Amino acid sequence: MSTFEMIEAAAERLKGHVRETPILSSPFLDTLAGRRIWVKPECLQHTGSFKFRGAWSAISALDEGIRQRGVIAYSSGNHAQGVAMAAAKHGIASVIVMPSDAPQLKIDNTRALGGEVVLYDRANEKREEIGEAIAAERGLTLIRPYDEPQVIAGQGTTGLEIAWQAAEIGVSQADVLICCGGGGLTSGIALALEKHAPNLRARPCEPEGFDDVKRSLASSRIQNNNAASGNICDAILTPQPGDITFPILHRLCGPGLSVTEDEALQAMAYAFLRLKIVLEPGGAVALAAALFRGDEIEGDDVIVVTSGGNVDPGIFAKALEFLT
Amino acid sequence: MSTFEMIEAAAERLKGHVRETPILSSPFLDTLAGRRIWVKPECLQHTGSFKFRGAWSAISALDEGIRQRGVIAYSSGNHAQGVAMAAAKHGIASVIVMPSDAPQLKIDNTRALGGEVVLYDRANEKREEIGEAIAAERGLTLIRPYDEPQVIAGQGTTGLEIAWQAAEIGVSQADVLICCGGGGLTSGIALALEKHAPNLRARPCEPEGFDDVKRSLASSRIQNNNAASGNICDAILTPQPGDITFPILHRLCGPGLSVTEDEALQAMAYAFLRLKIVLEPGGAVALAAALFRGDEIEGDDVIVVTSGGNVDPGIFAKALEFLT
Incomplete structure (x- = not known):
């Protein structure tokens, strides 16, 4: 069970280790969107994405004896870097x-x-089989990317910060748009807001064609995506919402939003x-929704969580072409 | 006279209006530099540079009756945007x-x-003559870009933040590298550090060939640059240190540092x-000095103020080429 108490406990463990990200804004973006946009740039977090929060939370929550044996994760992206850095800072091994x-x-x-990287052949090997064998042999603990209560609790600390930062800027009622893959960040933030800022409503944002969470919320049951890849927003392409995250999302979130690849690239350019921040396509979908799906958003203010900035220079250069 | 008391008073006036920028870091940059690098990203400030601080400080310090008549500034860059936004937020006119x-x-x-933009012909008109005529006619107050005590005091609030943030990360002794044009930011930070963190030493950073401050410090008297333009770091190309800023710089700063255009571009790429932040060339020279002039820096830690991020997409794309 992921609860608000777990988020508060995670916040205590993260203190002094996680970066408290600021709130950014620009009158130019406000004009474009027709309302005030407040951006929470988690691309400025350690390792360039919010994933460090969940990784630190999960690793710091382990019993000392178990933690010392090390951790393991499957990921080619932001979760990998978050787990590797959080493990290294705990002085333990990570595979x-x-x-x-x-x-x-x-x-x-x-x-x-x-991180100790173990490569596998995507065509002929199953990562789970390889991972489980290594984990069993060395007694490693698996850190799941989102369907894991302590990971959700760690991501939820973003929501605690949003709650007090919103109060500071005088925003008590608004949609909070969040880039959403498996739902760890969105569900964590939703739980934090439920307690501390009940009139801030979490809303998941996804790429069109990979809007499993949006469709799952609309139909009140877990839906799959048809494809596993083939979209520029690679960081948030997950097959379906998690078994733990979905009930939280369903209970607390407003309707999902989805944007095109070009809209994500344009949001990166803006x-x-x-804002002078670097976003990856998957980390920009919430900003894209704020800019290009205004008719689906309520209120004079909108809060946007830009979740990551680990983007190849070539793709970033492509985004900049929207400015010329 | 710019004094520490003026900085503290400016900080009071700026409260709730200026953005408190975080401190960023990356183990990758630490490895490159051979010491820990702590980055203060003023590119995340309102209008994309630290200039908003000085503009707000100067405008908010004016007597109400004088302020209501409006302000005027000469600038094609960051100071222009800082003054325009600070004036607008005060509800007054800016030219x-x-x-x-x-x-x-x-x-x-x-x-x-x-801002109300008045254009002049660089070849046939003098901006001072145009400006003075408009100012006299409308009773506007001139906001100078750096040689103005209340502007220096506003930029100095960056130094107040550095002092307490350095204490928080456990850094009590370090060089503080600052992108330097006329010296408003550098002198303001130096004054704040003198009082609150005397073992943090301000050091101006400039482009090679436009290192008037470095040479002025070395010779203990104000030196000019040979050229007024012709370097990619346009934001910090000033003819010489200011009459007010130089004595402060001379009393408090360590030796200046200078970097090449390519090094500034590479620092932007890193x-x-x-760090997932956007820097302009002139806002990147201090980071470039930390990365490429390590032998001129002392200590295990270095603090770097990246002063602005208002860069054309084409120049940014050029910087990204260093990564491919």
Whole structure:
């Protein structure tokens, strides 16, 4: 069970280790959107995404004896880097199982952050089989990317910050748009807001064609995506909402929103131009929804969580082309 | 006279209006530099540079009757935008005198932020003559970009934040590298550190060939640059240190540092990749000095003020080429 109490406990464990990200804004974005946009840039978090929060929360919650044996994660992206850095800062080993065709930069980064990278052949091997064998042999604990209560609690600390920061800027009622993959960040924030800012409503944002959470919320049962890849927003392409995250999302969230790839790229360009932050496509969908789905949003203010900034220079350059 | 008391008073006036920028870091940058790098990203400030602090400080310090008549500034860059936005938020008029060949985007931005833009012909007109005529006619107060005590006091609030943030991360002794044009930001920070963190030493950073402050400090008297333009770091190309800023710089700063244009561009690329922030060339010279002039820096930690992020997409794309 992920509860508000777990988020508060996670916040205590994260204190001094996680970065408290600011709230950014720009009158230019407000004009574009027709309402005030308040951006919570989790791309500025350690390792360039919110994932460090959940990783730190999960690792710090382990019993000392178990933690010392190390942790394992499956990921080619932001969760990998979050787990590797959080483990290294705890002084423990981390094994990250990555596909051998993952971008070299991500493999190098994960290694440089202290992770022991184990590569597998996506076509002929199952990562779970490889991971379970290593985990059993070495007594490692698996850190799941989202369907894990302590990970949700860690991501929920973002919501605690949003609650007091919203009060500080005088926003008591607003939609809170959140880039959503498996729902760990969205459900964590929703739980924090339920307690501390009940008139701030979490709303998941996804790429069109990969809007499993949106459809699941609309139909009140878990829906799948038809494809597992084939969208520029790679960080948030998950097959379906989690078994733990979905009931939380269903109980607390407003309707989902979805945007096109070009809209995500344009939001990256606006974030560059007006906020001076670097977003990856998957980390920009919530801002894209604020800018281009205004008719589906309520109120004079909207809060936007931009969840990550780990983007290849080539894709970023493509986003900048929208400005010329 | 700019004094520490003026900075503290400015901080009171800026409260709730200025953005308190965080401290960012990356283990990758630490490895590159061979010491821990702590980055204060003023590119995340309102209008994309620290200039908003000084503009707000100066405008908020005016007597009510004088302020209501409005303000005027000469600038084609960051100071223009800072003054326009600070004036608009005070509900007063601002006139910004800009060269007619300034980039259209900067002219549009200044107008959109509420500034009344007066264009002049750089070849045949003197901006001072135009400005003084308008100022006299309308009773406007001139807000100078750096050689103005209340502007220095506003920029100095950056130093107050650095002092308590350094204490929080456990850094009590370090060089503080600051992108330096006329010296308003550097002298303000130096004054704040003298009082609150005397073992943090301000050091101005400039582009090679435009290192007037570095040479002025070395020779203990004000030196000029040979050229007024012709470097990618346009935001910090000033002819010489100010009459007010230089004595402060001379009394409090360590030796200046200078970097090449390519090093500034590379620092922009690293800031993109490792910190997820957008820097302009002139806002990146201090980070470039931390990365590429390590032998001129003392200690295990270095603090870096990245002063602005108002960069054209084309120049940013050029910086990204260093990553491919």
